[in-house]
Amino acid sequence: MNKAKRRVVIAGNWKMNFTPAEATAFINEVKPLVAGKSGCDVVFCAPYVTIAAAQKAAEGSNISIGAENVHFEDHGAFTGEVSAKMLTECGVKYVIIGHSERRQYFGETDTTVNLRVKAALAAGMTVILCLGEVKEQRLSGITREIVSMQTKLDLAGVSAEEMKRVIIAYEPVWAIGTGLTATPEQADETCGQIREVLAEIYGEEVAEATTIQYGGSMNDKNAAELLAKENVDGGLIGGASLVATKFEAIVNAAQ
Ligand code: PGA
Secondary structure (H helix, E strand, O other): OOHHHOOOEEEEEOOOOOOHHHHHHHHHHHHHHHOOOOOOEEEEEEOHHHHHHHHHHHOOOOEEEEEOOOEOOOOOOOOOOOEHHHHHHOOOOEEEEOOHHHHHHOOOOHHHHHHHHHHHHHOOOEEEEEEOOOHHHHHOOOHHHHHHHHHHHHOOOOOOOHHHHEEEEEOOHHHOOOOOOOOHHHHHHHHHHHHHHHHHHHOHHHHHHOOEEEEOOOOOOOHHHHHOOOOOOEEEEOHHHHOHHHHHHHHHHOO
8 A cells, every 4th residue: 555545634733722603613614615625534623612513514514523632531530521432422533632732731641642542442533643752852863762652652552453543643842833844854754654663563554554644833835745745644733724725725735
């Protein structure tokens, strides 16, 4: 299998942006812009309270609405958390797990990321698993070791069959929200290294079939070059997913 056979996924990560009313207006604006663009799957991951409004606005379109996190327990005394069962009952199929902002600001570790991944998969969801190195790690030349370790730890106990519902988002932390984008070569190289780790764990077939996105200041200007790379199968987009015409340009670049 090669790039042409892998599913390309362009996913927006709204982070803590858009109220339900704002999300409705945004989806209504972006919907006609991405309609009929069958060369990629289009997803927006929304704050929990915004999901229902976004889903309603997206009805009948090619846009799927996902969540930005999920807890690993089914229910219980975990104030402020939301379970996979709650999300699936609301018709949510996609969920971002392990975003660097969760790891940096909310104490998530590879251990809790792994638990969340397994819980989401067990509930039948498709996971967008985020990983990537921080600036010091890239400068010290240990990016490969870092992403390899994260891939192994975050996917521990995940079966080859379940990997059909895992998308990996390679997101160098130094590129997120900074306007600094990895070069297409850096993105391709590290996505390729992640694919090699997947081959070690699951074999070539699973590795070649897995969608690996790049994320970190992907925008309307740089998307085409990044998405043209052999190992880059889509994007996880923060800032540019809040502007309909920028997001449209990224979807167009993925066709
Ligand atoms: P950015 O965010 O596109 O604003 O850099 C990407 C992400 O955090 O997923």
